[in-house]
Amino acid sequence: MTTTSSSTLLTRLEAAQLLRIQPQTLAVWASTKRYPLPVVKVGRLVRYRLADLEQFMKGGE
Template identity: 40%
Template sequence: MRSGMEVPELMTATQVARILGVSTETLRKWRAKRRCLPYVRVGRHIRYRAADVAAFVERGTVMPA
């Protein structure tokens, strides 16, 4: 790994599901449908970058008129 390279925080599906208030099964369905929440495959494990989860929440934010 290069010196000074920042490694993003990776979260499990359980952690992300808790943050978003959905089930891990919902996250699995979103992955199958290629829904807008990017994920990282680490071997057989699925992980989510904290910045991607935050961006997903921001994209879903609706500002009242």
């Protein structure tokens, strides 16, 4: 059973698809801190919280 909640962690690819941008763009944003989009590190992996992406899409901080 799959549940989707605002605390769900998405991969960079999934987050990019949601935002309709290239995954490389998210990588650049994370390294340059261009936008206040928090990144969650799970070991070496980069993840994005669904709630953070939804807030970003709304234009809120």
